[in-house]
Structures are given as structure tokens and as C-alpha cells.
Amino acid sequence: MNGPRPMLRVRGAQKSYGRVKALDGVDLAVGEGEFVALLGPNGAGKTTLFQLLSGLFVADAGTIEVLGHDIGRDPVPALAGIGIVFQQSTLDLELSVRGNLRFHARLHGMSRARAATRIAEEAGRIGLTERLDDRVRTLSGGTRRRVELARALLHEPRVLLMDEPTVGLDPASRRDLLAYVRDLCRERGLGVLWATHLVEEAEAASRVVVLHHGHVLREGRPADLLDEGHVGTLAEAFLELTTSAAGPARTRTSEAAA
């Protein structure tokens, strides 16, 4: 890949849990302003990869770099550049929206004044200003997701990681969240990695990385994956890829990748 250094780069990531090999040599990169969809069926290793990317677990082999910082050797600046929305909610249900946002801001070392400013900005952008004093327990799933997204952006990260963020949401909320993040990505030049098992979400991405059985099967623009598979829809291409891949497959990258 030519051009400026990617904001997120994973090389040869491997991770096993006991005898289960969840990741078997994953390579991927996310550049500035890129919305990359990590597409894979359940059990492909998406969540495991996210656990490595968020610094929660340590990879058995391979490197992960965020804004040039190796997350293993230099975790603090690497983590400072990442905003994450986990699949499972990590909101404190008993606190208000503002309380949750403030907690996150303070954990990132923001003064009270700066925290208040950033909270107002992100809440305003995503439409949560009226809900700031509501207890999270009273909010719907879709609204909670928006709170988590606003929270992830408070410390102004350059990389945004979203692990199946639309699970459990109705179709309208799913579409809205996806559109919102895509706009944000373009507007702020973020590098976004959006994990999903829903093919229609991958269609909206600038690039798709297809993950299966712990390694990258294909990578490229949605249009290119369609051409390669000689099929009409990305769903068919995805199905073909994942059902035909029995053992460890070679990874192929599209030259047209940004």
C-alpha cells in the first residue's frame, strides 16, 4: 500500500485460546479517512482481533501499530489514539449520560472545563443534548449505542474501532448509526474499523476485509469483490467465499485498495 503511513496497521496477528486458534496471521491496515468494514461470520475472530486492537489482550505473535506506536511496546500513546465501542455495553446503567461521559473524560485526564466542552460538542453532534441528564438505564438500545459512540470520541482519537455496534438494533437505527459514522469518518479524517457479520453494512465501506476462521480471505473495495466473485451482490460473494474456504486459504489483496 503506497501513500501516507496507515493509522492502524496489523501484521501477522495470531491469538490462541488453549487449543482454539482464534487468529491465524491477520494483516490489515486502515488509513486516514478510510471506513474499513471487517466482515466475517460469527466465530471468524472479529471480537478476538478487537480485543488485541484495544490492548485488552496481547497477541501471541505479530504486531499492531496505532499511529506508528506499537501497542505492545508503547501502549500508552497507542491507546490514546483509539476510540472503541465494544459489542457488550460498558456503560454504567445507574449514572446519567453526562455522568458516563464525564467519567470517561476524566479517565483520559481532561480537566472539568475541557470535559464539559467536549461533552457538549459530541452530544450536540449526535443529538443527545436533551438526554444528558437521563439515567442510562432508561434509554433504548439504540440511544445507548449513541452514548457509547459519543463517549468513544471524547478524547479525539484518530482511530475508531467498532465491534458489531448495530447488534440488537432495529433496521432504522442500524442505518442511522452507520450513516453517522461514515459522515464522521469523512468529516474528521478518522480511520474507522467497523466489524460486522451483516453484508449490507460492508457495502457502505471504502474497503472490506473478509475474515474467516481467523485469517483474511479477501480484501478490497466492495465493487472489486463483486467482480472477483462474478456474482451480482456482495452477499453472494461473501457466501461463496466463506462456504468454499475449508482450510487455511491464501490471502489476496486487491491492488485497487486505497
Added chain:
Amino acid sequence: MRARHALIALEAVAAREVVRYLHQTGRLVSALVRPGLWLLVFAAGFENVLGVSITPPYDTYVPYQVYVVPGLIGMVLLFQGMQSSLSMVYEREMGVMRLLLTVPLPRWYLLFCKLVAGTVLSLLQAYAFLVVATVVGVQLPLWGMLSALPAMALVGLMLGALGLLVSVYIRQLENFAGTMNFVIFPMFFLSTSLYPVWRLQEAGATLIADIVQVNPFSYGIELIRFALYGRLDPLAAIVVGASALVFFIAAVHGYDPQRGLIRRTAQAAT
């Protein structure tokens, strides 16, 4: 790691812990029941049986109820220390831990923040117990309760760090009951909480007396006991401080956030 960032984060973690605790109204009350029962029932009942002659820091004979107060404070600190660490490692606090571990601060410092937060809780409970003890009529110097704060904080840190270490290294202790039997009660009974060392030696229980003298919890009790009377026991302070450091370093070294998640994730990956 910038100092200002670190302090702000510490304040945030500790404040959250305290607010959550105070919202759960039952917890403070139930945390006082155990030492309260010991003080009122056990100590009162054994008043005549267990006479305590003049040992430092006491200048005169003291009622058994007075003697047993530092030990009961220790019991409060011990239970809370174990409880906050266990909840941190297992299901209950997994979500918050996951969030904390993504914060751009060194991992050991994040664990330290949690340790301090747990210690603040134990101090809250310890003071609540002291109020109860005073109300019940146990004679304790009022200024002593203030001078004992650093001692109680240090002992609270040591026991919280021990709790962290236990939860990191002992895999089978999935429930609190197990920890109670194998860690809490041995520590408590094999210490100077209920009887001074010389009593054991006098009774010929030399093995137990030896164990009592190497139990860091005993030193914690004595540190608090002396501090309640405005005095410092230097050996106790060193033992408690060093133990706290050793427990904490060992716990950080072995801390693996995978533990709580590993079974679930392995199942999901198949």
C-alpha cells in the same frame, strides 16, 4: 504518564467507587453487622474469660472490648479488601475493567487506582464501625481515631493488594465462601486480633504463636492499635508497607484480563 492525568484518573475511579457504594444502602449496614456482632456479643461475652493485662500501648488494664477493636477494624478492612478485588476480576466489574484497560495509562497504575478506590471504601466502613463502637460505649480516644487514619489506610492498601493477589493467582476460588475459609479466617484467627502473642506462648501454643508473629495481618493490627493512641510501631509499619508492595507487584505481574473472558471467548470462536 503525566502526573496531572494520573491524578485526575485516580480521583475519577475512587469517586465512582464511593458513589456506587453509597447508593447501595444495604452494603454499609451489612458491612457493620459482622464486626458489630463480634464487638457486642463475642467481646462482651468473653470479657471475664479473656483478661488482658497491661501491654503497650495501653497504660492500664483495658476491657477486652477495647483490646479487640483494632482487630475488628482489621476484619472490616480484610473483608472489603477481598471483596473489591474479587468483584474486579470476576463478572461483576468486567465491563468497567474492560473500559479502564483501554485508558492510555500504564496497566499497573489502573490497577493501583482500583486498589486505592477499594481502600477508600474500607476506610469509610472502618470509620462507620468506630462510630458504632463509640456509641456502644467502648472507650477510645477521639483524637486517636484521626491519628489512626494513615495506619488504617496503609493496612487497607495491604489487604486490598492481598485480595488482588489472591484473585489473580488462585483459580478455583470462584466464590467468596472459599476465600473466607482459606484466607480470611486463618489470617484473622492467627493474628493478634483476639489475643496478644504472649498469651499463646504462655498457653504453650508455640506453633500458633510463631505463625501469629509472621502473619502480616498481626502487624497491621498492631500498627492500628498503636496509632489509635498516637504512637507509631516502626516494625509494624515496615512490615505492612513492604507486604503491601510485594503483594501489589506480584498481583500486577500476574494480572491477566483474559481470565474472566477466556472461557466465553473460546466457546465463541468454535
